Amino acid sequence: QKEVEQDPGPLSVPEGAIVSLNCTYSNSAFQYFMWYRQYSRKGPELLMYTYSSGNKEDGRFTAQVDKSSKYISLFIRDSQPSDSATYLCAISNTGNQFYFGTGTSLTVIP
Amino acid sequence: NAGVTQTPKFQVLKTGQSMTLQCAQDMNHEYMSWYRQDPGMGLRLIHYSVGAGITDQGEVPNGYNVSRSTTEDFPLRLLSAAPSQTSVYFCASSFRLSYNSPLHFGNGTRLTVT
16 A cells, blocks of 8 residues: 555646645654645655644645545645646655655646 | 756666766755656655765665765666666755755656666
């Protein structure tokens, strides 16, 4: 069983829509949760990280963690064509090793 | 500000050939690592280093060697390339090994082994 599972999509939404991206993980020992964005032919870049249950907001992005369900989400409000990318979730237990999801491909249509 | 620089961007090898993927960072980061990214598999850790002279294995180390003689450079060596090593390789670094010290990735080396 993989440490973290992520729906690969692809996901296609109209501009302005709210996007929901999700991951589940297997081990309750994981404490740290991250979302990365990866544009085509580029390396991943960190969007957000959190280490507690609940919501963390940064502009149009909200990361949500539900440790009881082992479920993490990324919401994008007012989605823009520039948000078209692959989104990777990542988890860690001690910060020593990161486990990445396979990524969800998102296209925002103008 | 260069960040993490990987060379080459693309490489084609024949089975059995060896090569070195280069990675350099100019951010004075302690931690450097190599990942491979394959469809449906996500990013998987190959090797990592927490400082010059210190390296350790990740999830998928077989067939790869690393060394860290300077803070800036962390080359990845393929000893005898196999088709299973066809992948996109990413080098990543961070200030220190910690969840809140984000990984900075290079733009990858796309390797094909025939």
